[in-house]
Amino acid sequence: MAAPLIETRNLKKYFQTPRGLLHAVDDVNLTINEGQTLGIVGESGCGKSTLGRTIMRLVEATDGEVLYEGEDILKYDKKQMKKMHTSMQMIFQDPFTSLNPRLSIGEIIAEPMKVVKNVKGKEAMKQRVHELMDMCGLPQRYYNTYPHELDGGRRQRVGLARALALNPKFIVCDEPVSALDVSIQAQIINLLMDLQDQHGLAYMFITHDLCVVRHISDFIAVMYLGQVVEYAARNELFAHQYHPYTVALLSAIPTPDLSRRNRERHLLQGEVGNPINPEPGCRFASRCKYATEACKAPQQLREITPGHFVRCHMAKS
Amino acid sequence: MEKHLLEIKNLHVQYNTDEAVVHAVNGLSLTLDKGEALGIVGETGAGKSTTALSILKLLPDKVGEITEGSIVYDGIDIIKANNHTMREIRGAKITMIFQDPMSSLNPIMTIGEQIHEVLELHFPKMSAAEKDQKVDEILGLVGIQKTRKNEYPHQFSGGMKQRIGIAMALVAEPELLLADEPTTALDVTIQAQILQLMQELQKKYNTAMILITHDLGVVAEFCEKVAVVYAGEVIEQGTVEEVFTREKNHPYTTGLFNSIPDLTSDVERLIPIPGFMSDPTNLPEGCKFAERCPHCTERCRKEAPKLYEDGGHSIRCFLYETKGGQ
Numbered sequence: 289m290a291a292p293l294i295e296t297r298n299l300k301k302y303f304q305t306p307r308g309l310l311h312a313v314d315d316v317n318l319t320i321n322e323g324q325t326l327g328i329v330g331e332s333g334c335g336k337s338t339l340g341r342t343i344m345r346l347v348e349a350t351d352g353e354v355l356y357e358g359e360d361i362l363k364y365d366k367k368q369m370k371k372m373h374t375s376m377q378m379i380f381q382d383p384f385t386s387l388n389p390r391l392s393i394g395e396i397i398a399e400p401m402k403v404v405k406n407v408k409g410k411e412a413m414k415q416r417v418h419e420l421m422d423m424c425g426l427p428q429r430y431y432n433t434y435p436h437e438l439d440g441g442r443r444q445r446v447g448l449a450r451a452l453a454l455n456p457k458f459i460v461c462d463e464p465v466s467a468l469d470v471s472i473q474a475q476i477i478n479l480l481m482d483l484q485d486q487h488g489l490a491y492m493f494i495t496h497d498l499c500v501v502r503h504i505s506d507f508i509a510v511m512y513l514g515q516v517v518e519y520a521a522r523n524e525l526f527a528h529q530y531h532p533y534t535v536a537l538l539s540a541i542p543t544p545d546l547s548r549r550n551r552e553r554h555l556l557q558g559e560v561g562n563p564i565n566p567e568p569g570c571r572f573a574s575r576c577k578y579a580t581e582a583c584k585a586p587q588q589l590r591e592i593t594p595g596h597f598v599r600c601h602m603a604k605s
Numbered sequence: 606m607e608k609h610l611l612e613i614k615n616l617h618v619q620y621n622t623d624e625a626v627v628h629a630v631n632g633l634s635l636t637l638d639k640g641e642a643l644g645i646v647g648e649t650g651a652g653k654s655t656t657a658l659s660i661l662k663l664l665p666d667k668v669g670e671i672t673e674g675s676i677v678y679d680g681i682d683i684i685k686a687n688n689h690t691m692r693e694i695r696g697a698k699i700t701m702i703f704q705d706p707m708s709s710l711n712p713i714m715t716i717g718e719q720i721h722e723v724l725e726l727h728f729p730k731m732s733a734a735e736k737d738q739k740v741d742e743i744l745g746l747v748g749i750q751k752t753r754k755n756e757y758p759h760q761f762s763g764g765m766k767q768r769i770g771i772a773m774a775l776v777a778e779p780e781l782l783l784a785d786e787p788t789t790a791l792d793v794t795i796q797a798q799i800l801q802l803m804q805e806l807q808k809k810y811n812t813a814m815i816l817i818t819h820d821l822g823v824v825a826e827f828c829e830k831v832a833v834v835y836a837g838e839v840i841e842q843g844t845v846e847e848v849f850t851r852e853k854n855h856p857y858t859t860g861l862f863n864s865i866p867d868l869t870s871d872v873e874r875l876i877p878i879p880g881f882m883s884d885p886t887n888l889p890e891g892c893k894f895a896e897r898c899p900h901c902t903e904r905c906r907k908e909a910p911k912l913y914e915d916g917g918h919s920i921r922c923f924l925y926e927t928k929g930g931q
Contacts, residue, residue: 331792331793331794331795469648469649469819470648470819470861470864471648471860471877471878472877473864473865473877474863474864474875474876474877474878477866477875478874478875478877481874496792498793498868499865499867499868500866502866502868503866503872504866526868536794537793538868539797540796540797541793541822541868542796542797542800542823542825542827543822543825543826543867543869544821544822544824544825544849544862544865544867545825545849545868545869546825546845546846546849546850548868548869549825553797553801555794555801556794556797556798559762559765560792
């Protein structure tokens with residue numbers, strides 16, 4: 289069993305809004321093991337990106353802990369955190385806005401190393417950048433080009449090379465393939481998986497695409513309105529779903545497999561509720577066809593079968 | 606043979622930009638019958654949206670130009686039609702749902718007024734009360750409470766706005782609905798609701814539909830026929846069954862299937878299509894997919910393959926060469 293690298297304990301992030309507190313991340317407990325991938329799935333606005341950013345401390349958590357190899361990094365000061373960021377990196381959804389348009393590809397990839405000052409000398413730096421470009425499948429002729437000259441797939445490779453520059457152990461991938469065409473998407477997914485094998489990277493892979501998450505993840509957490517509603521190993525989750533939201537989510541995915549064409553669809557009614565000052569009960573209750581009075585009580589994440597956690601009082605093994 | 610509702614023949618569209626001529630659509634042919642649902646699949650830049658805009662003659666002025674081919678809708682030659690005729694067709698006979706529900710509604714008109722406007726334009730003789738009733742009815746069909754008709758677009762969520770877009774597109778009971786990536790901006794559970802709704806309404810009014818998407822799954826579940834487009838050409842077309850059983854496919858279609866992870870089978874590694882789509886300002890003379898194709902031969906680079914038909918299922922590739930071909 290791989291050792292846990294990152295753990296979140298009761299992690300919360302609330303945003304103050306004119307209408308009240310927005311519960312973006314609410315009491316999330318997750319573990320990411322060394323060299324493995326945790327997939328985070330959910331619809332827009334469910335807090336999956338905020339969760340990634342809170343772990344990276346790009347936004348400050350409201351409450352809770354983020355443990356890196358057992359140490360709470362939320363207590364770190366600026367200097368310690370800067371050092372920490374050599375082990376934790378992030379790649380972003382939009383390869384068009386996450387690269388500085390005024391820097392060349394070579395400069396973008398070199399920037400983290402300039403900040404940390406771990407590579408001495410121009411030649412050594414250039415060599416290291418070339419090495420990173422090779423690793424990410426970027427031809428060296430792009431060294432002096434600018435982001436606007438590259439297409440989405442290549443830009444995403446630049447983002448990845450930049451993230452790898454400091455030899456991190458953990459990368460938060462926030463929808464890294466969502467903006468890409470399917471044929472390019474497959475190239476990037478393969479690259480991510482190869483790099484994981486070669487460098488023992490741990491990923492937190494945030495996406496709304498369940499097909500992709502199934503392909504890449506070891507463990508999967510399903511989020512709904514700031515909370516994890518179901519969490520299990522990949523195969524277990526796709527074999528058994530206990531939370532009504534997970535069931536609906538899986539049946540909503542259109543697939544090119546004709547044998548699934550006439551399956552029973554669990555279509556949801558209504559839309560995602562309001563994350564501002566939510567009621568204490570189950571947040572999915574308003575769209576859930578099984579909802580009862582008992583759903584108005586706060587729901588806890590319970591272990592239904594070993595390693596399979598569900599936030600629904602009706603779930604039974 | 607019966608006359609088709611829509612017949613596109615050998616359509617060529619180009620964009621004349623300052624720097625170069627972009628060949629967006631290169632000899633695309635399609636037919637569609639009443640009540641049919643056709644899915645057009647392809648990647649960014651394949652010419653899907655350009656085709657839809659050409660049908661409505663909504664290509665950008667001066668830049669977009671139809672250079673060759675014909676589009677005949679219900680006996681009317683769209684390319685030769687004047688603005689007056691087009692105005693009668695748009696919104697009444699052929700309507701369109703756009704990809705981005707956020708920017709395709711007028712922000713300073715209530716949604717009730719916007720739907721009303723469609724009726725005013727196309728049914729000038731209808732009484733005001735009748736129009737109001739029609740607005741309420743269509744809002745009910747798309748699942749929006751009629752009490753909300755005096756609200757503005759910004760008061761609705763993305764999924765709701767797309768429902769309003771659908772209501773506007775269907776209120777005049779068109780014969781042909783062009784849906785350009787109608788659910789790409791939406792979440793999966795909302796996508797499922799919207800597609801289900803479109804399908805129900807399409808059956809109810811017997812509307813023909815062209816669904817433009819890059820998502821093979823959406824086509825498999827909601828269309829009867831499918832056309833795969835690459836570099837402005839149809840490279841494969843047939844019924845959903847013919848194409849998706851994957852017995853016989855164009856190498857590009859196979860490539861698309863191999864690049865998406867699916868929910869039922871376990872593949873260790875995805876097989877991406879190598880390379881990139883050819884530059885539309887400088888297209889190769891032979892098969893446009895040749896550069897990326899695992900079956901490419903000398904001949905593919907020199908000679909453009911035709912669409913070879915086998916009982917309705919046609920593929921633009923020498924691997925399936927038969928006599929004739931179009």
